[in-house]
Amino acid sequence: MSLREVLTPFSVWKRVLDAPVSIADPFSREASEHYRGFHKNDMETCIGCGTCEAICQNGAIDMVPVEGQNTEKGDSGLRPMIDYGRCCWCALCVDICMTGSLTMSNEYTWVDSDPDAFRFIPGLNEPWKDKQAGYKRENGRVLSGTTRSPMGELHANERIDNFNEICVGYTREEAILEADRCVECGLCVATCPAHMSIPDYIAAVRDQDYDRGLQLLYETNPFSEVCGRICTHKCETSCAAVHEGDAIAIRWLKRHIVDNVPLERRVELIGAPKPATGKSVAIIGAGPGGLTAAYDLAREGVKVTVYEALPKPGGMMRYGIPEYRLPYDALDRDIAVIEAMGVTIKCATVVGVDVQMEDLRQSHDAVILAIGLQMGRGTRIPGSEGAGVERAVDLLRRITAGDPTVPVPETAVVIGGGNVAFDIARSMARLQKIKYGRVGLTLTALEDRAHFLADKEELVEGDEEGVLILDSRGPQEVMRDPSGQVTGLRTWAVTSIFDAEGRFAPAYDESDEQIHQGALVIEAIGQMADTSLLGDALTEKLEWNRGRIKIDSEMRTSEPWLFAAGDAVKGPDVINAVADGHRAARTVMEAIAQGEVVQ
Amino acid sequence: MFSFQPDRSEYPQPGLDGKLEIDLETGKYLKLWHGPNHPGITGNMSVELTVCGDEVVEGKTHVGYLHRGFEKLMERRTFIQVFPIVCRVCVPEPDFNEYCYAAAVEELAGIEVPELATWMRTLILEMGRFNSYMMFLGGIGGALGLGITGQWMTYVRDLMLDRFEELTGARIYHMFILPGGVRGHLPEGFAARMEEVLQTAETYLADVDKVMFANSVFQLRTKGIGVIEPALFEPYGVTGPNARAGGVAKDVRKDSPYLVYDQLDFEVATGMDSDIFTRAKVRRADIQTSIDLIRQILKKMPKDGPVMAKLPNVLHWKIPRGETYIKGECSRGEYGYYLVTDGSGYPRRINVRGPSYTHAMALLEHLIPGTNISDVAALMVSLHTYPPEIER
Ligand SMILES: Cc1cc2nc3c(=O)[nH]c(=O)nc-3n(C[C@H](O)[C@H](O)[C@H](O)COP(=O)(O)OP(=O)(O)OC[C@H]3O[C@@H](n4cnc5c(N)ncnc54)[C@H](O)[C@@H]3O)c2cc1C
Ligand code: SF4
Ligand code: SF4
Ligand code: SF4
Numbered sequence: 001m002s003l004r005e006v007l008t009p010f011s012v013w014k015r016v017l018d019a020p021v022s023i024a025d026p027f028s029r030e031a032s033e034h035y036r037g038f039h040k041n042d043m044e045t046c047i048g049c050g051t052c053e054a055i056c057q058n059g060a061i062d063m064v065p066v067e068g069q070n071t072e073k074g075d076s077g078l079r080p081m082i083d084y085g086r087c088c089w090c091a092l093c094v095d096i097c098m099t100g101s102l103t104m105s106n107e108y109t110w111v112d113s114d115p116d117a118f119r120f121i122p123g124l125n126e127p128w129k130d131k132q133a134g135y136k137r138e139n140g141r142v143l144s145g146t147t148r149s150p151m152g153e154l155h156a157n158e159r160i161d162n163f164n165e166i167c168v169g170y171t172r173e174e175a176i177l178e179a180d181r182c183v184e185c186g187l188c189v190a191t192c193p194a195h196m197s198i199p200d201y202i203a204a205v206r207d208q209d210y211d212r213g214l215q216l217l218y219e220t221n222p223f224s225e226v227c228g229r230i231c232t233h234k235c236e237t238s239c240a241a242v243h244e245g246d247a248i249a250i251r252w253l254k255r256h257i258v259d260n261v262p263l264e265r266r267v268e269l270i271g272a273p274k275p276a277t278g279k280s281v282a283i284i285g286a287g288p289g290g291l292t293a294a295y296d297l298a299r300e301g302v303k304v305t306v307y308e309a310l311p312k313p314g315g316m317m318r319y320g321i322p323e324y325r326l327p328y329d330a331l332d333r334d335i336a337v338i339e340a341m342g343v344t345i346k347c348a349t350v351v352g353v354d355v356q357m358e359d360l361r362q363s364h365d366a367v368i369l370a371i372g373l374q375m376g377r378g379t380r381i382p383g384s385e386g387a388g389v390e391r392a393v394d395l396l397r398r399i400t401a402g403d404p405t406v407p408v409p410e411t412a413v414v415i416g417g418g419n420v421a422f423d424i425a426r427s428m429a430r431l432q433k434i435k436y437g438r439v440g441l442t443l444t445a446l447e448d449r450a451h452f453l454a455d456k457e458e459l460v461e462g463d464e465e466g467v468l469i470l471d472s473r474g475p476q477e478v479m480r481d482p483s484g485q486v487t488g489l490r491t492w493a494v495t496s497i498f499d500a501e502g503r504f505a506p507a508y509d510e511s512d513e514q515i516h517q518g519a520l521v522i523e524a525i526g527q528m529a530d531t532s533l534l535g536d537a538l539t540e541k542l543e544w545n546r547g548r549i550k551i552d553s554e555m556r557t558s559e560p561w562l563f564a565a566g567d568a569v570k571g572p573d574v575i576n577a578v579a580d581g582h583r584a585a586r587t588v589m590e591a592i593a594q595g596e597v598v599q
Numbered sequence: 600m601f602s603f604q605p606d607r608s609e610y611p612q613p614g615l616d617g618k619l620e621i622d623l624e625t626g627k628y629l630k631l632w633h634g635p636n637h638p639g640i641t642g643n644m645s646v647e648l649t650v651c652g653d654e655v656v657e658g659k660t661h662v663g664y665l666h667r668g669f670e671k672l673m674e675r676r677t678f679i680q681v682f683p684i685v686c687r688v689c690v691p692e693p694d695f696n697e698y699c700y701a702a703a704v705e706e707l708a709g710i711e712v713p714e715l716a717t718w719m720r721t722l723i724l725e726m727g728r729f730n731s732y733m734m735f736l737g738g739i740g741g742a743l744g745l746g747i748t749g750q751w752m753t754y755v756r757d758l759m760l761d762r763f764e765e766l767t768g769a770r771i772y773h774m775f776i777l778p779g780g781v782r783g784h785l786p787e788g789f790a791a792r793m794e795e796v797l798q799t800a801e802t803y804l805a806d807v808d809k810v811m812f813a814n815s816v817f818q819l820r821t822k823g824i825g826v827i828e829p830a831l832f833e834p835y836g837v838t839g840p841n842a843r844a845g846g847v848a849k850d851v852r853k854d855s856p857y858l859v860y861d862q863l864d865f866e867v868a869t870g871m872d873s874d875i876f877t878r879a880k881v882r883r884a885d886i887q888t889s890i891d892l893i894r895q896i897l898k899k900m901p902k903d904g905p906v907m908a909k910l911p912n913v914l915h916w917k918i919p920r921g922e923t924y925i926k927g928e929c930s931r932g933e934y935g936y937y938l939v940t941d942g943s944g945y946p947r948r949i950n951v952r953g954p955s956y957t958h959a960m961a962l963l964e965h966l967i968p969g970t971n972i973s974d975v976a977a978l979m980v981s982l983h984t985y986p987p988e989i990e991r
Contacts, residue, residue, distance in 0.1 A: 002815075004813075005813055005814065005818065006815050008810075008814070009809060009810045009811075009813065011809050012747075012809055012810045015751075021757075031764065032761075032764045032768070032786075033765065034767075034768045034783065034786070035768050035769070036768040036769050036774075051914070054914055055680070055914060057676050057677075057681075057683060088683055088772070089769065089774075090683030090774050091768070092679065092680075092682070095782075096914070135768045137782070138783040138784065139783070142907045142910055143914075144913065144914060145909075145911070181912055183912065183914055184914065203915075206915060
């Protein structure tokens, strides 16, 4: 030990002169820009999906009702409440938040004598509500996928000269990837008219348990093979994933499950109906509304007879929706399961002609009316009466029926911009391609391209298939040559569709006139019900609501023995008809049980 | 100068079986609890000492004061939910847990981490090592009554915590190394602010050299004391600076390079005497290595690029059956995570291998007999023990 070693330590005495380094007032020390401090939540952006609650490993988040936040489509109305007695500020909740509404401030001191104050709902009135600084996820939402597995499709060249199904369906790998993205929040369930257990059947896809998936589907929808293809999939518009990426392909995943369970297995999985009750119900119309009610009632042991005017069952699913979107064998399989439950479908039997309402009333415990909207509406523009002008639903029905007299001219014009207009336009385009080797079809719609009523895919695919889509055109006259032959459609440019009160009142720029060549004009502007089957007495007796038979929320008409479902009374699509069918069946069962059905 | 030789005549003799015969009834011995609340104890553990005069004849380590059951807890958490827990396994050097866990998950789930993220991870680990050593220097000074190093090092550590805070959003539990990458990029101007911290640290460390390492009292109380015979390294699983101070140039960063260590230039510090002093010296050299590495990383790392890989939806993330052991060199030696997955959404088993477990439980008990009471604290600190990592 040298003297040096004794003295050296003393050289650091110089530090005595250093200023103190401690922070005297820790409360005013600003934390860093990305500090994970107290939570903030943008209440208007938050959708109450509860994904933050699901990921929190500390169970620090509870979803609670909050005044001023209402339950609506795509929003549970609940908001996260965080317990700072449990939170560890890991910010996983922020990272997974489906909307990006949940963030953190860089505030980190909070003194309160009330311990309950630390269970709080961020976004209400915390002092740091408007603070900009604080943790925000930098890499975007990486904890669950944002991009949809693409659906394989036939290329336009492969599909334009035939009616083959366009969408090929997911492979297992694609389906699992897509199913993986679902965060199981259930917001979609509320939007689905039939309240299908979406997150559960998506989980079944992830688990590759198609049997379970199919059973889940049949709990709420006997038309899952149909809906898996052509459902209007409103659920997807309220999917939590839509806020920062693509909605989960709920519809395609449903289809994927059904595609993976053979028909015989489906019947096996659903199991036998309950023993016969001795009750019987007549259903008019073998569309999704009538057949869903038939399925439910049959499963309850009721003897069901469905009366259908057309040669085959399915309603608009068969005679409206074109085969390239919904192949007939897919529809047949769904119907086969329903028939396997003991439902009798009497086709080519027009109620009101072959059999009368009164007969049905007498021979059954109850009658359900599910007649849909079979008549197309006309434009009533000059020249629209007479040969050469057709209604879309009539043509579609004839195409399905294989009617050889369906007119297929080299050029045709469709009036309308909804899905039905596209269905007939694209069907006709196919027939033209087959007959002439080229498409000569013009579609005119009142709406501008951004506001078409049809799905976006219809526009894209219509373009691809060579349909000339003209937007903001209002039909004025069907042009005819001196012999009366249709030669085309005269239109004006649309300047506005609705008046100041929001009523339908199209206004035109008359100087912008066009004539679209076509030997056939097809009107696709809406459908209406043909209620002539009721007969005068019953029509008189029933209560009506703006031209539709009036029903209550449980599908009862004003006649105790008569119930109604589907497009004829509600609409507008298959899944709503399915939901109606369930409701009607339930009400009928209750009514029968309580002896309410008085003849 | 002077030299103190204790009188060992009172020291109990081992019996034929090699065990000590300590008869408390004789009144020659005293039981003394060293910890769990003792400034010389590194964290919540205690040593049950049996002393004879001021000689320690036996020391039994007791842990359990801090048991949180993390390993078990993790078996009931999804893979993402384990992420916020792991850092808590070791409070003073939490990042190692984050890295080992993330790397284990990534290996079994087949996830490739973006390059920039591996650089960021290395940076974080070296920052963490630096801070861990700040605690050590403060601790070893404190154990010998030299309070000033503790004050200085706390300050320097705080400066580094500022850098952690701006980079990760938190000071202690950073929760930054997420399976798949890291949570963010370097903030603007980070390297310059880091350089300032490193320079300040270097001035303080120079003073520590003077006040502590060059201090005759420190030397007298640490040289030749608490010697770990190199023969014990293997059987007792001694790694890290504790082994390197005994001439074993073992360092996972060199021996099985992980992250970007094979692209960095550094030497492994070693010493020969295997006593308290040499262990402190080796760590002092390690601190400089960390400072150099931080500078190298900031200079060499890619300036841009993604830092997160695409993850499956973590809410129902299932990892195929498998097992792996991920290790790295933390400030105390080999740190590792053994992860077993069974194809479900939960880890089947996670086992944390922390050096404190072997160093402070088995080895310490072996080293204690024969020491002076006043040296126990320094001996314990010299093994660089973090009890939370013993009690996962
Ligand atoms: C062209 C077109 C495309 C469509 N595309 C889609 C789509 O992609 N997705 C979607 O969800 N929805 C679509 N829809 C709507 C959907 O088809 C209907 O909402 C749904 O079919 C309504 O079901 P429903 O049971 O009420 O009636 P319908 O399906 O119309 O069935 C009613 C049945 O009752 C029968 N009937 C009527 N009167 C009598 C009588 N007197 N005696 C015996 N039987 C009678 C009819 O022949 C018919 O079969 C489309 C509709 C059309 C017209
Ligand atoms: S920060 Fe972490 S612990 Fe806190 S509420 Fe969010 S997920 Fe839960
Ligand atoms: S994850 Fe986001 S959007 Fe969903 S409830 Fe939580 S804060 Fe709201
Ligand atoms: S499909 Fe979308 S809305 Fe439905 S549970 Fe999954 S994430 Fe939520």
